[in-house]
Amino acid sequence: METDKIEELFRNLKDEFDVETPAMGHQQRFLDRLNLKNITKVDKIPKRKPYKAFLSIAASILICFGLFVFLQNKMEVSGLASVSPELSQTQDFFTTAINSELKKINAERSPENEVLISDALKQMELLEKNYERLKIDLKESGHDKRVIYAMISNFQSRIDILENVLTSIENLKELKHSEQNPMTL
Structure with missing residues (x-):
């Protein structure tokens, strides 16, 4: 069809x-x-x-x-910088000092002092975690002076650790140098 x-x-x-x-x-x-x-x-x-x-x-x-x-x-600015311009400068100073010390330590890194440096970096991590908790406490407490002092103390502790590590590295270098070149009488 x-x-x-x-x-x-x-x-x-x-x-x-x-x-x-x-x-x-x-x-x-x-x-x-x-x-x-x-x-x-x-x-x-x-x-x-x-x-x-x-x-x-x-x-x-x-x-x-x-x-x-x-x-x-x-x-949002956090840490000491959120409290006042002076504390912001303080935080910047400590941060710069810590970074400078870390660079010095990394420049001195060797197999002889690797354990010393890794222990110091672990302590630095713990202090950094503590600092992060302090930033939360500072926000919650409304800029309590005790928290501010604890934060500054945290920065100082970090710098002390790094300075102690640098001193220990220098002592290890001197000890190694003296073993290689013994003094005779």
Whole structure:
């Protein structure tokens, strides 16, 4: 039944089909026109101006910088720095001193004093954990002076440990040097 409808459609449209063969060179003229359109399309592609790319990169950098500054300002200052500007300077002083001593110790690291240094670093980790608890206590206590003194004492203990390690390293060096070069009478 379906085939009957299709055959009937073809019979009705019989005179309307274009069955003539194209003139000679038709295919070449068609290809020439097609190629001409492709060439003009390639030429019509808008070229981006180089300054637009630069401006978009610059805008992205400015947005990132703005977000960074905004987020830095929102971050809450903790530790002694949150109490007063003087204690902020104190915290900065201790932090700088501790970092300086740590650099000295790492410069002196050797197999002979490795155990000494690793023990000192473990003690430093314990004091750092203690300091983190003190920061929470300071926030909860509303800047209690006893907590502030404990924080300063924590910093001093860290510096004392590092200074003792440096002294011990120097003593080990001298002992090793004296064993290598014994004095004769």
